[in-house]
Amino acid sequence: ELKVEQNxxxxxxxxxxxxxxxxxxxTTSDRLYWYRQDPGKSLESLFVLLSNGAVKQEGRLMASxxxxxxxSTLHITAAVHDLSATYFxxxxxxxxxxLIWGAGTKLIIKP
Amino acid sequence: DTGVSQDPRHKITxxxxxxxFRCDxxSEHNRLYWYRQTLGQGPxxxxxxQNEAQLEKSRLLSDRFSAERPKGxxxxxxxxxTEQGDxxxxxCASSPRPLNTEAFFGQGTRLTVV
Numbered sequence: 001e002l003k004v005e006q007n008x009x010x011x012x013x014x015x016x017x018x019x020x021x022x023x024x025x026x027t028t029s030d031r032l033y034w035y036r037q038d039p040g041k042s043l044e045s046l047f048v049l050l051s052n053g054a055v056k057q058e059g060r061l062m063a064s065x066x067x068x069x070x071x072s073t074l075h076i077t078a079a080v081h082d083l084s085a086t087y088f089x090x091x092x093x094x095x096x097x098x099l100i101w102g103a104g105t106k107l108i109i110k111p
Numbered sequence: 112d113t114g115v116s117q118d119p120r121h122k123i124t125x126x127x128x129x130x131x132f133r134c135d136x137x138s139e140h141n142r143l144y145w146y147r148q149t150l151g152q153g154p155x156x157x158x159x160x161q162n163e164a165q166l167e168k169s170r171l172l173s174d175r176f177s178a179e180r181p182k183g184x185x186x187x188x189x190x191x192x193t194e195q196g197d198x199x200x201x202x203c204a205s206s207p208r209p210l211n212t213e214a215f216f217g218q219g220t221r222l223t224v225v
């Protein structure tokens with residue numbers, strides 16, 4: 001059974017600091033997705049990582065994928081308050097886009 | 112097209128009642144997905160459609176749950192004889208071909224069973 005684990009599940013940090021969220025998964029996959037969710041809102045796609053070694057960056061967020069280690073990271077550089085949200089990683093169970101999701105990392109960035 | 116649309120946004124129902132939710136995907140997205148999300152958890156896959164064909168439904172939570180996409184456009188998710196444990200956010204998503212793209216999510220329908 002595919003399991004997706006994120007850590008930490010909760011993170012409170014000051015503006016300007018750097019931090020990394022980790023996403024581990026239990027079976028082989030060559031794809032991984034990162035989403036953001038604001039309170040009471042829907043899910044917004046951040047990154048689609050399609051191969052081993054894939055790295056994508058958008059603003060202060062950078063995501064990477066190591067399929068051999070079954071690990072993805074979401075790195076936050078010089079955090080700002082607007083990045084406060086819950087971040088989810090998700091891995092496809094099969095080719096038909098049945099995603100298995102982590103529990104999410106709730107990120108609070110204090111001004 | 113402004114994205115995936117779900118209706119209603121909120122639904123309060125009494126235990127034992129039936130409820131139906133609607134999802135309008137992004138135009139020309141042939142794949143449509145339903146997920147359930149409970150507080151503090153990631154989404155839980157329920158079912159998906161490619162055009163009008165329901166290709167996976169084994170993860171629907173019980174036989175009280177059913178989904179349709181009769182013309183390959185909008186979809187409905189019905190829950191019969193609702194229970195308090197059905198209280199959750201029900202999310203719909205759609206995606207285009209090819210497979211290596213992300214899914215776009217609607218705002219969700221928050222169901223409260225009292």
